[in-house]
Structure formats: structure tokens, C-alpha cells
Amino acid sequence: MTHKSKRHADPALVEARRTQVLDAAADCFRRKGYHGAGMAEIARTAGMSAGHIYNYFESKEAIIESIIEQDMQEMFSIFQEFEEQPGDILTILLGSLHKGVQRHMDTGACVIDLDMMAEAARNNKVATLLHEADTQARDRMRQLLISDRSLLKSHSEQELDSRINVIFSMMAGLFLRKMLYPELTEETVLIALRPAMKTLLMPFEVHDEVL
Amino acid sequence: MTHKSKRHADPALVEARRTQVLDAAADCFRRKGYHGAGMAEIARTAGMSAGHIYNYFESKEAIIESIIEQDMQEMFSIFQEFEEQPGDILTILLGSLHKGVQRHMDTGACVIDLDMMAEAARNNKVATLLHEADTQARDRMRQLLISDRSLLKSHSEQELDSRINVIFSMMAGLFLRKMLYPELTEETVLIALRPAMKTLLMPFEVHDEVL
Amino acid sequence: MTHKSKRHADPALVEARRTQVLDAAADCFRRKGYHGAGMAEIARTAGMSAGHIYNYFESKEAIIESIIEQDMQEMFSIFQEFEEQPGDILTILLGSLHKGVQRHMDTGACVIDLDMMAEAARNNKVATLLHEADTQARDRMRQLLISDRSLLKSHSEQELDSRINVIFSMMAGLFLRKMLYPELTEETVLIALRPAMKTLLMPFEVHDEVL
Amino acid sequence: MTHKSKRHADPALVEARRTQVLDAAADCFRRKGYHGAGMAEIARTAGMSAGHIYNYFESKEAIIESIIEQDMQEMFSIFQEFEEQPGDILTILLGSLHKGVQRHMDTGACVIDLDMMAEAARNNKVATLLHEADTQARDRMRQLLISDRSLLKSHSEQELDSRINVIFSMMAGLFLRKMLYPELTEETVLIALRPAMKTLLMPFEVHDEVL
DNA sequence: GATGAATGAGCATTCATTCAT
């Protein structure tokens, strides 16, 4: 997955250059999209020649794959925070909700996600990476929900899976909303999102089952 | 928007050919993506020459625009159904929830939506069409929620807007879930989705505000 | 040269249709140029289908060739006028000069001429037709200049050839002037053109030879 | 107008490549015309790939624009010569007449001019460039004709304008003559051209006005 | 390590021409 082909003398320099390219690429993808951004522009942004990039990445595809790996790291650290925070899960997650909304309504970041998903539909490597990241994310979430600090600790696996997926769906869907309806604000979203999230983090009331 | 350019003798043939192209294009876009599918391939799939397509569509862009319009029509007819169904809104929407889930977890259809969104980020015409479609969808939804048959008829505009967007977010997000986690079933999703949807269609409880 | 291929029942209708096409084509070429005008547009202007044109002309090229033949006829009739007018040649030609200027500064007509010349550079058939037309034009002009009513009747062949070519050059060049300098008026041109033409139609003064 | 787009390390190489392309393009345009010559052929003639041309020229249009600019430079240097030569204008211009004839009867060069004119009829940028070049040429000519060394220094603007345009018409028209009548020699042309030019560079005789 | 000159396959689109009806 990581720098397979070329032989490099100085691993530190290699990592620095890779970061340089990754940052530049993320910036370009944000502004122009994955297909809209050319290698020439990425190279210019990274402050190196187009050809040189190929000493650190096998292809343009390999760049977006690396970015996905980076994003996975970020996601892990978010779950890390949740896990380290004291208090019950419901309070923690609702307390962090506004930050989650913020992250999922940041159009800059979202455009890349959109491109990554679209790419995943056709590109197996990307699909696999995203799938892996998602599997881990669901797992971390599951750990959270079955911990002693959660109100859902003794629920069935399937119900947990459902809750997790609906939560993720609701959050990830926000960037679609923001794209189609840019006037939508985080504050507005939170009005209904908080109760919905609360529902998803608490045992369902009995008469729910009736419906 | 609708076939302005060429003069055609037989309107039935025109419609047949347009459908032929639209179907072929949808198929190709599904498999290769909007940018990945070439006109040559679309033509081959449609069983006609590449040049001939231009007798029915001004450009490749016009094809995806037509597909968007088709989708809009479908969406309208869904809202039409809701409006025509007797009973209270909550019951109607919860009753149709499984159909909505089914539709939003159909990866075939959704992959095109993904491409359209990605295209919208770069292509103004597409963005405008999607924005229009969404505006109308939100409006229809709002009409539903403020009707006499709804429990939310006297809520504030902002709260309604929030509910609508969270509902749409949750539903639209499902196809992202299905893409990242193909094993996810509609039944599983419904377990948590129904209570969440119920929350979003009913007045919030007072102590929600405390959180 | 004229309608070789297809068998037609009614020769009168054929000629009517050919004229229809020729007129339409001339109009389109004037507005859009030879390459700019498409067969579809010519067909529309002629009030018939594109395919039908091919029953009367082998190709687009054949159309411009026919137009050239038409123009040749016009040119002949102009010389006919000169030949039939009473009086000396100098007076006749100077008297008609304003009409010649008018014709050669008509941008509509000139654009076609330009295209025909450009086409001639690459297309042998067109080149041959234009060459033939020109040969005949020079010949008619020569007949005029050696007639009893001319001041140049006993000049050498080479000098006559020179005069004719310079006269034609000066007149034909006017449309290049009009294209590059559209504000140029016929009146302005005539101020210097008349004396120059007079020089070209009268014996040169002796001391001219000195220069 | 002058290579704005790409960053290049070696300006000498850039100039060499540009020249290479310009020469190849001129050659192709001569043989096939501006529209007839494809980028592929130009590239092959220039000994480089089609894509590479775009590192030196923004478009095919930019190539012909560069050729026009080149021609403009040549024209300027011709007027420069006239301005720097000692003696009266009449003598200078008549003395250079044979060179002018030579240049305007060089079919190779002129065929491109023809294409440029034809292109100008449809392409605004080309039209503007040619118009500018012509405006400057007329201006330089006018300066020549109103200098102390000219016999026309005190003539009216309109008459000067007329003389200049007729002179240009006569000269530019020569290449049309050469195209239609390739046997025409420079010597033959000069026989009548010289007296006509002389007329155009000297005050008209009084009885001219009578005609 | 680093450059950027060079490649060439690929793209959407146009249009003269053909031919079944």
C-alpha cells in the first residue's frame, strides 16, 4: 500500500515529499475535484515537477488512495476522543454533535468525499479502502454503544448495526444536503438532528414496535 | 430543455430514439461513470452511431440533464402518491418507509446520483437542475408537513426546514451506507430508521430542549 | 460538367431544382462561407431535404463548381454590354467604372469569390473552372482593347497582356481592400482609380519608359 | 499574444520549437489550407507529437495568429526600408516595384494570405489582426506620401486615402492574377504596372477631373 | 534527486454523404 516501487536513499525526505504531494493534491481536489485537477496543477501546488511526483506515487489513483488512508487516521482520532471522554455515551455524542455537523457540512472536504465515493464505484482499490475504513468506523462505534457507559449495551447485534448505519447515514447525508441546499446552516440542522440522534442512542419506546 | 434543434418527421420515433439513448447512457454511466463513459460506448449500447445521438441530444451534458429531469418526474409522482393517500402524514410516510429505503439502497440507481452530484460540483447547469429538483422536493415535503393531516402543522419554518433536511439527509445517506457496506439489508436499516423517522415527524418532547 | 449521373424524367423540373439549390447555396455561402455552410442549411434554404440535393449534384464541391459556371455567364454578359455600347472603349470603360467598383466592393459577393479562390488553390476542378473563366475574360478584354474604337489597337501582345492583368488586378484587389478596410467607400476609391484606369487604357507617355 | 501559458525552462528551446511549429504549419496551410491541414499533420511535419504543440501554442488559431504577426513584422521592415532610403518617394517606390511584384506574385506565400482572408470573414480575432496590420500599413504609406520627399504632400486626406487603397488593391490583386493565370510573368506585369503606379504617385492632370 | 519536454491514446463533436422507405 505504501511506497512500493522506487528505491529511495533518505526515508525522511521521502515522507516529506509524499506529504507535500498529498497536501497539494487534497487542496487541488477540493478546488477542482479529482477529475478536474490535473497532475500539472498538483505538481505546481506541491512546488515540484509533474514527473517527480511519479517517484513517490505510482499514479494519480495512488494519490487519492493515500488521501483516503490519511482520512482514516483522522477518523480514528475522533473515535479516540469519544472513547477517552468521561461520561455516558449519549451525552458525549450529543455534545459533539455540532462538531460532527460542522465536519460533514464543510463543502470543501465534502467535494473530495463525493469524488472518492464516485471513484469507489468504479475503482476497486478505492472501494476496498473506503470499505475498510467504514468497517473500522462501524466497529469503533459499536464498541462505544456496547460499553458500560451506553444505554444500549445489551441490545441485539442487528439492532446495533441498524442504529449505527442510520446514524452514519444521517451524518454522511448532510453533505449531500449542503451541496443541494447551500443556504442550510448548521444551527438549523441541529434543531431536528439532535432529537433524531437522541432517539438513535436510546432504547426505543415500546409502542415504536407497533408501527 | 426538450428537443429544440432538429426537425423530425415522426415524433414517436424521436421519443423512441431518445429513450434508447437515455437508457443506454444510464447503463453506461452506471458502469463507467459520467466521465468514464464515452459517447462511442453509449452509441454502441444504444445500437446507433455516435453521430446520430446528436440528432436527439445537443451534447453529452444534455443527456445527463435529461436523466435528471426524468428522475425529477419520478420524485414528483412519489410526492403525488403521498398527497393523494388518505390518513395522517405520519402513518403515510412511515408506511412508505420501506419503499423509500428500497429506492435509496438500490446501488444501480444511486451510483448515477453520485455522479450527478459530483458533476454538479463542477458543472453549473447540472448543479442548477439538481438544486431546482431539491427545492421542489423540499417544498412538497413542507406542504405535506404543514397540512391538516400532520402533527407538525403549526411548527416554525426553521424547525420544519430542519426536519425536512434531516429526513432527506438520512434517506439520501442510505445509498452511501449501501455502497460502503453492501451487506446491509433494508430490513436491518428499518429497525432504527423507523423510530428516527417517527421522531422527525412528531413534535419533540420538551426535555429534548434541555440537551 | 452539367448533370451527368442520375436519370431524370422531366428536364425542366431538374433545371428548376438545380437553380433552387444553386440559389440557396450561393446565399448560404455568402452568409457563412463555403466551409461554414453545411448541406443541411443549404437544403433548408432550398426548401428540400439534404439527401435530395444529391439527386441533382454529386457533391458539395459540384455545387460551388456550378456557381462558378453561373458567374462566368454573368461576366460574359457584362462584356457583351461593353461590346454593344457605342463610342470609344476608353469612354465606355471609364463610364462603367463605378459599376465595376460597386460589384467588386460588394462584400456579400466577395466572400464567395474569396472562398472560391481559396478552394481553387487545393481543388483542381475549381482551379480549372476559374482559370477557364479568366482566360475568357482576358480574351474578351483583349478584343475590346484591339478594336478600332480603342486607343491601344496596335500595341504589342505582351503590353496588352500586361495592361489587362493590371486592370484586372486593380479591380479584383478592391474586394480585398473592402474586406480589410470596410469604411472605404466607392466614391473614395474612384478618385484615384479613374486616373489609374485612364493611364492603363491610353498609350503610355514616352518618358514613362525611362523609369 | 506571445507565449503566456506554460512555464518553460529554456527560452531558446521554446523559440526553436515555436519556429518549428510555425514553419510546419505554414507549409501545411500552403498545401492544404487552414481548415484542410490538421493538427496531426502539422505535428508530423514539425516532427513532434500533436499534443506537444499545445505547449507552445494555445490553439490552432493561435498558430495562424502568430503567422499573421510574423507577416506584419515583415511588412514593417519593408516600410522601414522605404523610409530610410534617400531620394524622392516616387523614385523609391518605382525602384522597389519589381520587388513588390515579386512578393505579391509568390503563390506559395500568397495562398496563405488567401486563407487568412477567408478565415477573417468568419473568425473575428483573425479579422482584427488583419485589420490592424492593414491600418498600420495604410498609415505608414500615408506618412510616406505626405513627406517632404513626395509629390503629394499637400493633397487632401480623401485623395490620399484613395491613392493608397488603389495602390494596395493593385498590388494585392496581383496574386489573384497569378493564381488564375500562372503563366503571367513579373516582367510582363511591370510593363503596365509601372505607368499606373506612376500615375498614382503623381498629381493627377487637370483634365482628369472632366472624365 | 529533480526537471520539464515529449508522448499518444482518448475525448466530444461535426458533417458530407448514403439509402431504405
Added chain:
DNA sequence: CATGAATGAATGCTCATTCAT
């Protein structure tokens, strides 16, 4: 006689990738 649906080769141009220096 007449149509217009259909073709397909050709066009200008882009861009990820390679490689001599």
C-alpha cells in the same frame, strides 16, 4: 420524386505518464 434517419471518418484538444538529462 422526395425524405430524413443513419453513418463514420475526421477534427482540435487534454492530460496522465515516461524518460533523457
